[in-house]
Each structure stands twice: as C-alpha cells, then as structure tokens.
Amino acid sequence: MIRHIPKSEFPEFVAALWGKQGWQTTVTEKSGKSFVALQRDGAEGLIWTKPGTGDAVSGQELQQFVGICKKFGVNEGAVVTPGTFSEDAEKLGSQAGVQLVDGEKLRTIVEARELHDLVERFADGGGDESDSDEDGFSLPISIPESVPLPDEVPRKAGAVVFVAILAIVAATVVAPMILGTGGTVQTDGGWNVTANSTAPSNATGALEVRWNAKRVSKLNPKSGDDGVYKLTDGKKFLLVSMNVTNAGSDSLGLRPQAFALRSNGTLHGYQPLKNTTGFQPSVLDGGESTSVWFVFSIDADAPNATIVTTGRLRRDHVRTQFSHDETLTVET
Known part of the structure; x- marks a missing residue:
C-alpha cells in the first residue's frame, strides 16, 4: 500500500509519520529534492524523502545527501524511501551515520502503530490533515555514530532525532x-x-x-x-x-x-x-x-x-x- 502513495504525496506522508511522534515537521525542496526538516525539544534533523522509482537508492545518491548535510551543518540525517538501498548506499550510510529507512521498515512502522488509515489517506491523495501526536510511542535504542578522531569536532550529543520512529522497527520484529x-x-x-x-x-x-x-x-x-x-x-x-x-x-x-x-x-x-x-x-x-x-x-x-x-x-x-x-x- 505504501508503494501506492503518489510521488508528490510521499514527502507529506513521511512528515505526517514523524508528526505522529510529536515532531514539528516542515516539508521543503532544494535542488529538485524533497526534504522534511524536524525539530522537537532542541533536537533537529533532516530527512531526504526519496519516492520509489524501481531502482535502489545508490551510493552516489546517498553521497549527495551526505554533502547536503555537511553543507547545511546537519548533525542527524536520514533517507526514507518505499523502495530499497544498494549495498554501496548501506555501507556509506553506516560510515556517515545516516539512517536508512526502506520500504520494509516503513511497513513495520505502519503495522506497529496501526497507521493503515494514514497510508490509505495519502494513497488516495487526501493527505493534507494535521498529524501531530504528542503521545508518541517511544522505546530506547541507540543509533550508531562515527567515532571522531581527536582533531575532529564530535557530532552533536543527544540529538537522537530518529529514535522514536526507528525504535518501533527494532521493538516489533518477531x-x-x-x-x-x-x-x-x-x-x-x-x-x-x-x-x-x-x-x-x-x-x-x-x-x-x-x-x-x-x-x-x-x-x-x-x-x-x-x-x-x-x-x-x-x-x-x-x-x-x-x-x-x-x-x-x-x-x-x-x-x-x-x-x-x-x-x-x-x-x-x-x-x-x-x-x-x-x-x-x-x-x-x-x-x-x-x-x-x-x-x-x-x-x-x-x-x-x-x-x-x-x-x-x-x-x-x-x-x-x-x-x-x-x-x-x-x-x-
């Protein structure tokens, strides 16, 4: 069902999904790409929403997002797609500390929070309602971060923007x-x-x-x-x-x-x-x-x-x- 969400609606769907966790979300476009900016309790992050095209998100595409994060000083980044990621992209995401959320993880999130109505609404092109949820479900899970060398500036501590949503994936797998x-x-x-x-x-x-x-x-x-x-x-x-x-x-x-x-x-x-x-x-x-x-x-x-x-x-x-x-x- 997630794959049936129109490409034009997918960024708004991702924003609504994170809105269910109580995040303030803003959908924006830069260089022809759609992003969701997140903010809550001093934590900030950026999600690149990549609608499915039939091809896996490549390492080269992910490298471009890593460059955008670096350019704009983003400390916590993620790429969300209803499709898949190439092996090169998965390796780069791990090295760069960028979270990768594919179609399987999205389906797990929807199942865990019983958000089928949200998916159906966006699949039908009616996803313009407010989806903020202050009672967001959250479980503890650590997200790996690159360990800085002594002469590097450490990444921002505590700004675990993607914990609430991604924890569901870890917590609900049988x-x-x-x-x-x-x-x-x-x-x-x-x-x-x-x-x-x-x-x-x-x-x-x-x-x-x-x-x-x-x-x-x-x-x-x-x-x-x-x-x-x-x-x-x-x-x-x-x-x-x-x-x-x-x-x-x-x-x-x-x-x-x-x-x-x-x-x-x-x-x-x-x-x-x-x-x-x-x-x-x-x-x-x-x-x-x-x-x-x-x-x-x-x-x-x-x-x-x-x-x-x-x-x-x-x-x-x-x-x-x-x-x-x-x-x-x-x-x-």
Whole structure:
C-alpha cells in the first residue's frame, strides 16, 4: 500500500509519520529534492524523502545527501524511501551515520502503530490533515555514530532525532527463539558480557560464532597518534572478536549490522570508525570461516551487556550459535 502513495504525496506522508511522534515537521525542496526538516525539544534533523522509482537508492545518491548535510551543518540525517538501498548506499550510510529507512521498515512502522488509515489517506491523495501526536510511542535504542578522531569536532550529543520512529522497527520484529547463552565474559571494570544464541522458526541457514570480548578506554587500530579513538566521559568501548563459520551448505551474506549489543535496556549498533574497519561485509560459502572484530560504545557503569543478532539474520532465516572462546585474541 505504501508503494501506492503518489510521488508528490510521499514527502507529506513521511512528515505526517514523524508528526505522529510529536515532531514539528516542515516539508521543503532544494535542488529538485524533497526534504522534511524536524525539530522537537532542541533536537533537529533532516530527512531526504526519496519516492520509489524501481531502482535502489545508490551510493552516489546517498553521497549527495551526505554533502547536503555537511553543507547545511546537519548533525542527524536520514533517507526514507518505499523502495530499497544498494549495498554501496548501506555501507556509506553506516560510515556517515545516516539512517536508512526502506520500504520494509516503513511497513513495520505502519503495522506497529496501526497507521493503515494514514497510508490509505495519502494513497488516495487526501493527505493534507494535521498529524501531530504528542503521545508518541517511544522505546530506547541507540543509533550508531562515527567515532571522531581527536582533531575532529564530535557530532552533536543527544540529538537522537530518529529514535522514536526507528525504535518501533527494532521493538516489533518477531523475536526468534533464544537457544541459550553462548558463554560469559567478566571484563575489567565489572561488565558481565554474554551472547544469545537464537534460531528463527523457519531457519534454513546456520552460523557458528566463537567470540571473546574485553572492555577498553581507547582504540588504536593503526600505529601512531592519528589512529587513536577515544570516547567521552562516562562511556567505554566493548571490543569484540569473532570467528564466524557458515555451518550450512548455502552461501550467506555477513555484515556488521547483523549483530548488536543490548545493555541497560538499550540496543546499541556497532560503532563505525573513521578510515578503518575490522568487519568488512562478505559472503561465506558453506563451511567457510572468517575472523572479524568490531566495537560498541556503552555506559561505563553498565552492569551487563548481551551480544544479540538483528533482524538481518532473521530475515535471512539464519540460526546463530554463539560459544565463548577464551583463547580467541581480542585485538584490533
């Protein structure tokens, strides 16, 4: 039904959807593109609304939006489309800290908030009513942000413009069966870290993940001071190493977005680092293994943290079995 919304109405539909969360929205056009400016309680953001054309939003198109955000000093940006994003666009969005909302996520939001009437109204070309909703539904979820180098200006803290809407996506996906805890690590500083092995009911693929983790105050994946990544006060890194094996017969795509960390009731995405990564997207053939590392940024006083899989693996019908391996080196 979302795909039936006329292209001319799609920006207004997106504005109405965020208006349901109590955001003040303004639809504007620049350089032939439609944007929704957001503001609430001092937080601001910009959404590029990209009506579906049959083609995935490309990395080049997303690069243009990143340039617009930089030009106008936008700290929180998102691209919303009823279609899909190319692999290059997804990679760039992760690196640039731009949220990507595709048709599947939009449908999840509509289902979660029972906003079918809103979709129908815009699909019928009647979407000119006010849609502000001060009682917006909100759940806690962290949005990954690029970690600045020491000589960079950090991104604006606390302006999590897209939390309320995007949290619905994370909160309403049907949870897989939890098979048990795949081991425990007691880190320096008192974190109790575990990993949840899971299996969707329709699992057709399988991953076996050996993992280990440690708490660190800074990262130095490259030699020299220019490669040191530091955090603000009250935060620490959890550095995770994994050896991932495709235990099935069919090839499986593997991306860092397939894993997350739950701590203090918040779901944290992995922390992208500028100009370096320990987890390149790849395809594993049956029986093939790869070793990766990545980091999460969480509260220093958090008592517990659990590594979990995200909807990406569930949508691919992948069973994931974690097992802690204390012999696995935890280094960048």
